[in-house]
Amino acid sequence: MLRVRFAPSPTGFLHIGSARTFIFNWLYARRNGGAMILRIDDTDVERNTEASLTSIYEGLRWLDLGWDEEYRQSERLALHRQVADAIFQKGLAYRDFTPAHTGESEKSGAQGTWLFNADMRAMPREESERRAAAGEPFALRFRVPRDTQHTVRFADAVYGDQAKSTADIEDFALVRSDGMPTYHLASCADDADLRISHIIRGQDHLTNTFKHVLIFEAAGATPPQFAHLPLLVAPDGTKLSKRRHGPVVSVTTYRDAGFLADAFANFIVLLGWSPKNDREQMTRQELIDAFSLEGINRSNAVVNFTEEDPFDPKAVWLNAEHIRTMPAEELSERLLPVVRAAGHSIEPLKMLQITRLIQERIRLLNDALTVADFFFVEDLAPYDSAELIPKKGDAALALAVLERASGVLATAEFSHDSLDAALRAAAVEQGIKPGQMFEPIRVAVCGRKTAPPLFGTLEALGRETCLRRIEQALGKLKLQSEPRQ
């Protein structure tokens, strides 16, 4: 049975790199009929926060991919201690009574080449037992083989065969002096116990894997398959971090800006993975069908954000593609809460009508608020009356056009085709180009020069609103041409 896991530690909001790791795991599980496990790695009591846990669930819920089993490491401490003890009993770990360090400059003083503390490593069993029994705190360290020239090996599905001499691996801690397991121990103990078959995680763990292989072997377990993912980095090349890059790397930032979860997943999965057939826009199912570990790259991928724009242009483009290709009904349903959250009241039927007009004009859901604002408000925001004057025309022409339009709209049937025909006919009668006719009307009803197609807009706005806004425009123009004495 194929089993993969996503194991975030609740020490900050869910960032996009973590979300990506989750998605890769999920895709792999779904592609191969395996199980997806969510495990909260909360052994660092000091740094865990409730807010972070909330953020993780919030982000994962938005992604809407789900998982099959869920565990919390802090509830599995007995298992971790049991594994640590078993390793200790085999003589593969020893007690280190060195006081816990507050800073971190001490032992790595000699050029950071610290491997182990000889006194502690070689301490006689009796002394170790005696001091432990006396209640002296100690950390449990892995006894990395030193005498024989030992090389630790494992095959990584992405980076290939990996090997490292034990001479370059320090005696890392398994259990802290407060009795809590370290990440390495807890992670491996759980992975073994939960029968994880494939560990797919960030490349920042590639080097740690040698230690993990050592732990698995010491615990008498077969190490799972490993697949390390290239890291997501900022434009300056450094690893994405919550600390340095702030909310631009938070999943909820994407959600709040109006990204579709599927579009986000589509984008993020293309960072470090390729279907190798030039396909870019893909649905969730298409991603599942196309996914394989072989398509994963080895070099880090830049998330191309800037200070002005927190989102990679490709992410925005993909979102627009997903928006364009989804059924208008579905898009409308997603737009409704966005519009209502902005304080507008709008009926579902009207929203659908508007959606058809803006579907290929918005890139993020929130764009609806700016692209279609004039549909949602009673009164237009103030605009310069000069905007009403069409190209190659003057105020007098604008006045004439709007008066004529007012007459036409008062009687015409309010449907796209009728409005089209009537307004074009009016332009001919006026001896002007259609564009010159439409421009003043568009500004009068929308309050600006760029807007969705005119006839559909008029239709959605309704006769009453159109006429009222044209009257108001007329008023502005008259005020302008007849300045008060």
Add this chain to the structure above:
RNA sequence: GGCGCUAUCGUCUAACGGUUAGGACAGAGCCCUCUCAAGGCUUAAAUACGGGUUCGAUUCCCGUUAGCGCUACCA
């Protein structure tokens, strides 16, 4: 410092040793058009550097350089 990993257009990427080094986003231009979009067409833009191996290297090997990661009783 030690150890590990990586290196194709600005960005994401494609290319079982033989291609005019392909695609996408972003940029520029043109077309379409009631504005804006969308769409179509065109354009500019890359194999880090130096050695090998080979008839032939983006591709394989070595070195250099650069970047990243790990080097905690964080994960």
